[in-house]
Amino acid sequence: MKGSVIKYEQDNIDTDVILPGPYLKIHDYDELAKHAMEGLDKDFHKKVKPGDFIVAGRNFGCGSSREHAPIALSSSGIKAVLALSFARIFYRNAVDGAFLLPIEIDENVYKDISDGDSLEIDTAKNEIKNLTKNKTYKIKPFPDLIGKIIAAGGLFNYKP
Amino acid sequence: MLNITEKILARASGKSKVSPGDVVFVNVDKVMVHDVSGPGVIAVFEKLRKSGMKIEKLWDPDKVWVAEDHFVPAADKISAQNVVLLTNFTKQFGIKKHFKYGMGQYGICHTLSHEEAMVLPGEVYVGGDSHTNTTGALGAFAAGLGHTDVAYVMLNGKIWFKIPETLYFKLNGKLPDYVMAKDFILKIIGDIGTDGAAYNTMQFGGTGISEMSVEERLTLTNMSTEAGAKSGIIEPDQKLRDYLAARGATKYNEVHGDADAQYKKVYEYEASELEPIVAKPFSPENTVVARELSSIDLDKAYIGSCTGAKLEDLRAVAKILKGRTVKIRTEILPAAISIFRKAMDEGLLKIFMDAGVVVGPPTCGACCGAHMGVLAKDEVCISTTNRNFPGRMGHIESKTYLASPLVTAASAVTGKITDPRDLK
Structure with a gap:
């Protein structure tokens, strides 16, 4: 996966800003994409390109259980979110619904990646190449079941 | 084990x-x-x-x-x-x-x-x-x-x-x-x-x-x-x-x-060491004792949600509002019809209406900023709900303070964030 980075140097980016409450009544995936990140970044839908990655701080996706949040990001073209940590429901929604990859990064990687950097993510090798900075970062492999669900293409395709 | x-x-x-x-x-x-x-x-x-x-x-x-x-x-x-x-x-x-x-x-x-x-x-x-x-x-x-x-x-x-x-x-x-x-x-x-x-x-x-x-x-x-x-x-x-x-x-x-x-x-x-607490915008972790916020002017008090509109929450609010009137826009939405009915049978609704409050039907509406009384730009609300992220209860530049039903009711009476122990 290759794409460029949209970075929010912020902890606790909650689902209320990823997809604000008034749009919870919407279940059309393309319509949701128009409102992605609206509570934090009004220009997000203009700047996001298919294949992009979001980089953020601690506890990404905290707050409500709305699956609208990973859906809106995924429908906008986001393929992975790289964060210091994830809130639990956002994490499992992203994986079980096969919307995007939630990838935990450490503090050094978080600091090193800049907005606009071009990255290549290889989950088979557990590494991220920063093509802009010509560096390679190691990432932790996904926990066993999570890796299997991702490989299957979501919970419904996974056979326990 | x-x-x-x-x-x-x-x-x-x-x-x-x-x-x-x-x-x-x-x-x-x-x-x-x-x-x-x-x-x-x-x-x-x-x-x-x-x-x-x-x-x-x-x-x-x-x-x-x-x-x-x-x-x-x-x-x-x-x-x-x-x-x-x-x-x-x-x-x-x-x-x-x-x-x-x-x-x-x-x-x-x-x-x-x-x-x-x-x-x-x-x-x-x-x-x-x-x-x-x-x-x-x-x-x-x-x-x-x-x-x-x-x-x-x-x-x-x-x-x-x-x-x-x-x-x-x-x-x-x-x-x-x-x-x-x-x-x-x-x-x-x-x-x-x-x-x-x-x-x-x-x-x-x-x-x-x-x-x-x-x-x-x-x-x-x-x-x-x-x-x-x-x-x-x-x-x-x-x-x-x-x-x-x-x-x-x-x-x-x-x-x-x-x-x-x-x-x-x-x-x-230790229970004896606890005091009325308020969470300031824009996070539930942003807490201080209510008394530290006594200079904050409010536009609205909201008593609703799964967190703060159960029967005992409404009883607590009634204890404060009895014989008093509210100074700011105040809404009370019991969390279920069964609670609404019990509040009616106990005479709580009369206390609320005598105080000048609007009593509405159960809904999550305003708690998640969706409808039924959302906040305007720059409006400041005290609420018995559970979240105060940016834009949670309305405009992205509105502010929500999270508090207990007692603190929220006392604040509705004064128009400023108020520790119920300080209410005259």
Whole structure:
């Protein structure tokens, strides 16, 4: 996966800003994409390109259980979110619904990646190449079941 | 050596023992959706059908129940259509427990879970809403899930969980006058942060919890979500048995932790040292004692939601509002029709209306900034709800302070953030 980075140097980016409450009544995936990140970044839908990655701080996706949040990001073209940590429901929604990859990064990687950097993510090798900075970062492999669900293409395709 | 959560999840996964970190598929006893997550699940079913899956029946329609709470009364045409979708869904799959707006008992899903004893001690309960944790005060494992996971449960009757580690919060002694469970949970979130219990269970116990009513306990488990917890839980006792018996539930299998149960960490609080607490914008962890905020001018007071509009919350508000009038726009929305009726029978509604308050129907509407009284730009609100993220209750530049029903009511009277002990 290759794409460029949209970075929010912020902890606790909650689902209320990823997809604000008034749009919870919407279940059309393309319509949701128009409102992605609206509570934090009004220009997000203009700047996001298919294949992009979001980089953020601690506890990404905290707050409500709305699956609208990973859906809106995924429908906008986001393929992975790289964060210091994830809130639990956002994490499992992203994986079980096969919307995007939630990838935990450490503090050094978080600091090193800049907005606009071009990255290549290889989950088979557990590494991220920063093509802009010509560096390679190691990432932790996904926990066993999570890796299997991702490989299957979501919970419904996974056979326990 | 297992705690209550480990015992419930071991039983539900068919194992004699589980340890934190184990990933297991657990059998679910009850599953709930509302008018946001229900249409979300319907959209997942549609996606699965398009990929070739046949979906003709649910795993067990008698274990599925449905609430209408977020966008009722219908906020607009889309919301009205979602309720129609939900109604067709329950008819199609033979779901009998659907609490419908305008047809007797209805209300916020988490409130119905205890008011109607929809969930019982020892059960595994999942819901399409993050505050599903609330119901853990009934001695059940209760956790929120997204649409795909809930759809999976509805079709398969099970779901994966990582066995959580448990943080034990021990409250020593009875809460002082004018201090409520809301103050205690805000104090905890201020101490540990909004990810302080991430992926863990928060268990509450000690003499202070034994002294506490079931409704107050529900405020603690409700806001375990705001500390990032997977679930919140309290062990069953006689108070809970009486509460459930009053709602017709007497048969269930209680689960209790072993005497030598293991916890990741134990936090101790002395009830006598707790004071009214307020969480400032824009995070529930942003807490200070209410008295420090006495110069903050307010535009609105909101008493509603699964967190702060149970019967005892309304009684607390009435204690303050009796014989007084409000200085700012104030709304009180009981969390369920059964609570609305009890508030009427007890004369609370008269006290509210005499004070100049608007009393409205149960809904999540304004708590999540969707409808029914959202905030304008720069407006400042004090609220008995559970979240105050940017834009949560309306305009992105509005501000919400989270407080107990007593602090919120006292502030409604003065128009400034007010510790109820300072009210003249």
